Amino acid sequence: MFENNYMLRYLLSAFIILLASQVALATHNRAGQISVRQVGDCTQSLTIEATIITYTKASSRPADRDTLTICWGDGNCQRVLRNNGPGNPPDGELLENDTKFNIYIAEHTYAARGTYVISMTDPNRNGGILNVNFPNSEQIRFHIQTTYTIPNPQFQGCNDTPVLLQPPIDIGCVGQIFTHNPNAYDVDGDSLSYHFITPLQEVGQVVPNYFFPNMINSGSNNQITIDEVTGDIVWNAPQKPGEYNLAMIIVSHRDGEPIDTVVRDMQILIEDCANQPPIVETAYDEICVIAGEVIELPVTVTAPAFEDKQLVRLTALGGPFEVDISPATFLPNDNSFQADPLTKTFRWETQCEHISDQYYSVVFRGVDNWFGDTTGLATLKTLRIKVIGPPPENLDVEAGSGQVELFWDNPYVCDMTLDDGFRGFIVWRREGGNPPPIDTCAPELIGYTQLNFDPTPTIVDGRYYFLDDQVERGRNYCYRVTAQFSRITETGNYIYNLVESLPSDEVCVQLNRDIPLITKVDVETTSASEGTIGVCWTKPKAEDLDTVMNPGPYTYEVLRATGITEDDADFFPINISFTSETFAGANDTCFTDMGLNTLAEAYTYKINFYVGGGNVPLGSTNPASSVFLTVAPTDEANVLSWSEMVPWENDEYTILRQNDQGEFEELATVSAQNYRDEGLTNGQEYCYKIRSSGSYRVDGVPSPLINHSQIACQTPFDNVPPCPPELVVDDICDDNVDCTQIDLLVNQLDWTNPNETCEDTDDVASYNIYYSPTQDGEFTLIGMTNDANDNFFDHQPGESIAGCYAVTALDGLGNESQRSNIVCVENCPIYDLPNAFTPNGDGQNDVFVPYPYCFVAEVEFKVFNRWGQVVYETSDPSLNWNGDNLRGEQLADGTYYYTCRVFAQTVDGIVPLEEELSGYIELIRSTR
Numbered sequence: 001m002f003e004n005n006y007m008l009r010y011l012l013s014a015f016i017i018l019l020a021s022q023v024a025l026a027t028h029n030r031a032g033q034i035s036v037r038q039v040g041d042c043t044q045s046l047t048i049e050a051t052i053i054t055y056t057k058a059s060s061r062p063a064d065r066d067t068l069t070i071c072w073g074d075g076n077c078q079r080v081l082r083n084n085g086p087g088n089p090p091d092g093e094l095l096e097n098d099t100k101f102n103i104y105i106a107e108h109t110y111a112a113r114g115t116y117v118i119s120m121t122d123p124n125r126n127g128g129i130l131n132v133n134f135p136n137s138e139q140i141r142f143h144i145q146t147t148y149t150i151p152n153p154q155f156q157g158c159n160d161t162p163v164l165l166q167p168p169i170d171i172g173c174v175g176q177i178f179t180h181n182p183n184a185y186d187v188d189g190d191s192l193s194y195h196f197i198t199p200l201q202e203v204g205q206v207v208p209n210y211f212f213p214n215m216i217n218s219g220s221n222n223q224i225t226i227d228e229v230t231g232d233i234v235w236n237a238p239q240k241p242g243e244y245n246l247a248m249i250i251v252s253h254r255d256g257e258p259i260d261t262v263v264r265d266m267q268i269l270i271e272d273c274a275n276q277p278p279i280v281e282t283a284y285d286e287i288c289v290i291a292g293e294v295i296e297l298p299v300t301v302t303a304p305a306f307e308d309k310q311l312v313r314l315t316a317l318g319g320p321f322e323v324d325i326s327p328a329t330f331l332p333n334d335n336s337f338q339a340d341p342l343t344k345t346f347r348w349e350t351q352c353e354h355i356s357d358q359y360y361s362v363v364f365r366g367v368d369n370w371f372g373d374t375t376g377l378a379t380l381k382t383l384r385i386k387v388i389g390p391p392p393e394n395l396d397v398e399a400g401s402g403q404v405e406l407f408w409d410n411p412y413v414c415d416m417t418l419d420d421g422f423r424g425f426i427v428w429r430r431e432g433g434n435p436p437p438i439d440t441c442a443p444e445l446i447g448y449t450q451l452n453f454d455p456t457p458t459i460v461d462g463r464y465y466f467l468d469d470q471v472e473r474g475r476n477y478c479y480r481v482t483a484q485f486s487r488i489t490e491t492g493n494y495i496y497n498l499v500e501s502l503p504s505d506e507v508c509v510q511l512n513r514d515i516p517l518i519t520k521v522d523v524e525t526t527s528a529s530e531g532t533i534g535v536c537w538t539k540p541k542a543e544d545l546d547t548v549m550n551p552g553p554y555t556y557e558v559l560r561a562t563g564i565t566e567d568d569a570d571f572f573p574i575n576i577s578f579t580s581e582t583f584a585g586a587n588d589t590c591f592t593d594m595g596l597n598t599l600a601e602a603y604t605y606k607i608n609f610y611v612g613g614g615n616v617p618l619g620s621t622n623p624a625s626s627v628f629l630t631v632a633p634t635d636e637a638n639v640l641s642w643s644e645m646v647p648w649e650n651d652e653y654t655i656l657r658q659n660d661q662g663e664f665e666e667l668a669t670v671s672a673q674n675y676r677d678e679g680l681t682n683g684q685e686y687c688y689k690i691r692s693s694g695s696y697r698v699d700g701v702p703s704p705l706i707n708h709s710q711i712a713c714q715t716p717f718d719n720v721p722p723c724p725p726e727l728v729v730d731d732i733c734d735d736n737v738d739c740t741q742i743d744l745l746v747n748q749l750d751w752t753n754p755n756e757t758c759e760d761t762d763d764v765a766s767y768n769i770y771y772s773p774t775q776d777g778e779f780t781l782i783g784m785t786n787d788a789n790d791n792f793f794d795h796q797p798g799e800s801i802a803g804c805y806a807v808t809a810l811d812g813l814g815n816e817s818q819r820s821n822i823v824c825v826e827n828c829p830i831y832d833l834p835n836a837f838t839p840n841g842d843g844q845n846d847v848f849v850p851y852p853y854c855f856v857a858e859v860e861f862k863v864f865n866r867w868g869q870v871v872y873e874t875s876d877p878s879l880n881w882n883g884d885n886l887r888g889e890q891l892a893d894g895t896y897y898y899t900c901r902v903f904a905q906t907v908d909g910i911v912p913l914e915e916e917l918s919g920y921i922e923l924i925r926s927t928r
Contacts, residue, residue: 028063028124029142030099031055031168031245033264034070035161036118036148039107042158046111046150050118052080052104054144055169055267057126059098065122066090072108073116073148080106097269099169113152119145121202129267130216130242132199133209137245140208141201147261151254157487157496161260162186162250165317166363168266170378173273178235179380182250182264183363185319189356189487189497190252190259194231199247199265213244213268230361232382241272254496273377276304278312278340278366280381288386288441290502291355291414295348295385299330301366302341310368310376311337314344318362320385325353328362337369350387352414353421355485357499359384386441389414389501392425392464392481397509403469404509408481410464414501423484424455426500427466430478431649443502445480455484472622472647473515474541476697478508510698513541515609515619516556517696518647519705520590521626523598523689526711531598533626536590537607538701539583547583550611550618554586555579557608557617560593564602564625564645571606571623598710602628604645622647627709629690635720637678640712642690648705650694658687658711680716687713721815723758725751725767725791725807732801733828739854742799747825749793751807754817763811764788770806771795775824775907779806800855800905802827827855829904829913831877836922839883839890848881848921857910860901863921871896883923896921 032054039047052068066089071077084103085091092102110116121143129137151159162184172178184192198206214224217239224235226248233246245267252260281300289295303310315335320328328348346362354360362383368376393409406427414422428448436446451468458465464481471477483501520536535558556578561570574593580586596603604625608617625645632639640655655675656664667688668675680686689711695703730748738744749769754761766786770779783793788809797803806819830853837848850856856877863872863881871885885891900917903910 028056028060028065028126028138029054029122029265030057030126030267031265032120032142032144033164033168033262034118034120034144034146035163035262036146036260037160038150038158043153045109046113047107047109048148048150049105049107050146052102052106052120052144054102054104054122054142055095055167056092056100056102057098058094058100060124060126063124064090064092064100065102068104068120068122070104070106071119071121072110073118074110076108078106078108080104095167095169097169097171101167110150113150115147115149117145117147117203119143119203125245126243126267128243129245130240131211131213131244132207142265143200143202143205144265145200145203145263149259151259156254156259158188159254159259160187161262162190162192162252163322164250164262164264165319165322166365166380168264169269170266170380171269171271171376172235172238173271173275173277173377174239174241175237176275176277176377177237178233178268178270178277180233180266180268181231181361181363181380181382182248182266183317183361183382184231184250184262185322185361186252186358187322188252188254189358189499190254191358192231193228193251193253194226195228195249195251196226197247197249197263199245200263213238213246216240216242216244230382230384232380235268238268238270241270244268244270271377273370275368275370275377277377277379278303278368280314280364280366280379282346282364282381282383284383286359286384286386286441288388289350290390291350291352291387292390293350295328295346295350297346297383298343299346299364299381300341300343301364301379303368310340310370312340312342313337313367313369314342315365315367316344316346316362317365318383319360320348320354320362323354326351342366346383348385352389354387355389355414355421355499355501356387357497359386361385388440388443389483389485389499391502392483392504395479395481395504395507397479397507399509399511401512401514402471402473403467404471404477404479404511406466406468406479406481407460407463408504410459410462412464412483414483414485421485421487423486423495423498424457425464425466426455426482426484427451427468428480428482428503429468431475438503440502443482443500445482445503448480471511473511473619474513474517474696474698475647476508476510478506480504480506512544513698513700514545514550515540516607516621517698517701518605518607518621518624519588519696519702520707521603521605521624521646522707523626523710524592524708526598526689528597528599529595531594531596531710533593533596533598533603534590535593535605536588537621538588539586540609541700542583545583552583552586552611553579553581553613554583555610555613556586556589557610558591558593559606559608559620561604561623562601563604564628564643565604566623566645570604598626602626602644624648627690627692627707629688629709629712631688631712631714633714633716633719635718636680636682636716637676638680638686638688638714638716639674639676640688640690641674642709643673644692646694646707648694648696650692651704652693654691654693656689656691664689682717683715685713685715687711718763718811718813719815721817722761722764722809722811723754724817725754725809725820726757727751727805727807727820727823729805729823729825731825733826737828737830737854739799739830739852743796745796745799745801747795747797747801747803747805749795749805749807751791751820753788753791754809755788761809764809765812766810767791768808768810768816769793769795770808770819771797772804773797773800773802773907774909775804777804779804779819800827801825802855802905802907804907824907826906827904829856829902830854831856831859831900831902831913831917833898833900833917833919833921835920836924837881837883838924840925846882847879848883849879850877853877855904856902857905858903860899860903862899864897864899865891866895866897877902883925890925891923893923893925896923 127138166183367378370376480503486495558576559571690709804824
């Protein structure tokens with residue numbers, strides 16, 4: 001029996017050794033990623049399909065996987081068979097460079113919507129990777145994952161992760177620029193961003209001993225970057241031959257919010273070769289086209305070195321080849337190596353279904369045959385294509401009484417059904433002036449107001465139609481129309497990823513002037529009680545007012561409101577009116593409003609217009625206010641700001657400042673409504689007023705319209721605090737700290753002098769020092785220094801050195817800066833326990849106590865006998881165990897076990913240390 005057991009153990013050990021040797025040789029995974037798509041109607045189904053793609057070392061047959069385990073992020077995992085290859089499983093597809101391409105596809109149904117981490121972990125990477133735990137990369141697990149969201153279809157629609165069309169294995173040469181692009185395509189039209197990460201070996205755990213490729217023989221000539229928008233990877237340039245791995249995340253954003261993250265782990269093979277990479281040339285790097293236009297673009301690849309010996313191959317991958325309707329072509333369709341230069345033609349007949357707010361990427365790959373008949377050095381060239389919706393055509397506008405009607409062509413060229421993405425039209429409006437330029441690639445309508453939020457189109461008399469009844473008489477309005485498209489759920493109920501077409505041509509219209517227009521609200525006198533304002537208005541336009549239907553007499557009634565307002569309830573008649581029996585006598589009118597507090601208030605006016613002697617006005621002007629100026633004093637400067645509300649457009653403002661003779665001189669002209677007057681003398685008063693200049697941009701109305709604010713005065717003074725210092729705190733934890741000597745528990749503060757470090761500060765006179773014992777606590781003043789060059793301070797918090805500090809600088813007038821950077825100091829807790837004590841009353845080692853210990857607030861200390869029973873416990877960090885049990889009875893000699901959870905005082909409060917102490921204690925009473 002003994003011999004049989006011995007033989008069994010021997011065979012088992014031999015088997016383990018053999019298995020370990022096979023695992024050590026089983027180098028395997030080079031690269032891979034996981035993509036996910038929803039299955040069925042996404043508004044109802046919670047089923048997804050995940051595709052694992054791996055690239056493995058073909059010669060590593062012992063580690064070849066005909067099945068993999070996928071974990072779904074909800075506690076469930078399952079085995080998945082390989083789906084590709086001549087006889088799958090167990091075969092994959094053999095590629096060049098000793099690489100096998102493997103696909104594993106599985107479905108899973110979740111219990112609820114949410115975000116899940118879908119992952120696959122394999123025991124082995126391939127061996128010899130220079131930047132992964134070198135030289136034992138085969139001992140590091142290969143892990144890929146995708147964080148996937150099953151969205152709420154009511155608000156977010158359906159969701160598929162992007163697919164990565166460019167294989168993740170490429171070859172480069174030492175000293176030559178290496179380029180790559182994962183070529184991600186998102187069928188949902190979500191925006192994508194690209195970022196490097198450290199490769200993973202399981203969920204949330206990065207691989208050990210990883211270095212980014214440019215850190216191998218690092219230097220200024222060895223840099224690697226990724227374009228977060230396009231995904232272009234440029235390594236300029238590798239310095240050592242070998243295999244490198246690089247990981248990245250591709251983040252999907254929908255309506256500005258991230259929803260998915262795909263991790264790709266890729267491999268780069270760098271050879272020590274004299275070759276130079278091929279050159280791929282196109283006429284463009286980026287194209288914007290209107291849906292329906294045809295892109296026809298020649299692409300050429302050449303081999304810059306050894307032209308007479310090298311052949312080249314040119315291929316293309318990208319979103320335009322993946323679309324269901326009118327996919328792109330790259331012809332001739334011959335992917336063999338050929339003599340250079342080799343030219344092919346990329347052709348894409350874009351359609352309305354291709355309209356997207358995101359760019360399509362096409363990656364052209366040129367490769368030479370430097371390393372043999374099937375492979376060589378490659379160069380990738382990315383072409384980005386944006387397909388824009390065409391503009392609505394033939395916009396017409398018709399002005400009526402207080403309304404504007406808009407008409408444009410029906411059908412619209414991309415007037416598809418809602419299921420195909422067309423939603424309708426958005427109408428935009430602005431007031432007069434020159435139209436701002438439109439960017440064809442990003443057609444944002446700057447300066448326009450969106451008039452409708454429901455794009456559902458209306459048809460009147462066979463044309464698309466919109467009624468704008470939120471207009472004011474006498475104003476000049478300009479309009480554009482855009483078509484709106486979106487992605488849509490399978491049921492057609494929910495939309496996402498909205499995109500606007502190019503806008504229509506702009507059409508402008510002048511509304512009828514059958515009421516007066518205010519043209520002047522000018523502060524003529526500034527006073528707290530005797531201020532005056534000049535108010536003027538123009539008469540209605542004769543051809544716009546039907547005097548037969550609206551006979552005389554004609555009356556103008558002036559209404560005034562205090563402040564800047566358009567609320568009708570704020571306006572009151574001021575017993576000023578002007579009447580003419582005939583329209584010819586109802587001329588442009590001006591009057592001076594007196595007895596006002598123009599020093600402290602703005603005033604707003606409007607004019608009621610009555611016809612036929614009635615008591616109900618035919619209409620009223622739009623309200624117009626005076627310009628009101630505010631001046632805020634500061635150090636050697638005054639900051640001016642002003643406001644108004646007028647129905648015309650003010651194009652510029654002239655700042656006038658009073659000189660020593662009491663006259664106002666022009667200081668500056670600006671378009672914004674603020675100005676900073678600098679270089680002034682503190683303590684001296686300066687007075688200002690603003691002159692505005694604007695226009696209705698309407699024929700027959702005076703232009704420019706000139707108006708003034710009240711006079712406002714201020715005296716600048718120094719109220720500007722200094723720049724804050726930069727703080728450094730030197731704690732004592734790096735030294736041999738002794739907590740028993742409280743007077744040595746000192747934090748040393750050192751900060752910069754802003755007089756020397758900040759060009760805007762030269763008047764620091766003192767400093768305030770602030771302290772908070774916790775990170776989120778309130779800071780209290782603990783000290784100050786009265787010399788700008790005295791920038792050191794020692795602080796003894798007490799029995800703890802934990803706390804946070806900040807310093808402020810003050811000038812001679814007491815202006816205090818913002819706080820410096822906050823520096824927090826942590827305690828460095830020490831807590832060591834002996835393994836024996838002798839509670840025999842001899843006065844030596846009678847009590848079990850820690851030594852040494854520092855900065856410990858409390859403990860959870862428990863002592864167990866050999867049967868696991870608790871015989872003693874305390875929260876006192878000093879312990880002071882005298883060998884008695886919880887009932888006060890002496891415990892027998894022997895070995896006892898303890899656990900001790902230690903809680904330290906920190907800037908976050910009292911928190912447990914990560915490591916829980918445990919061990920044994922020899923209790924010895926008798927001497928032997």
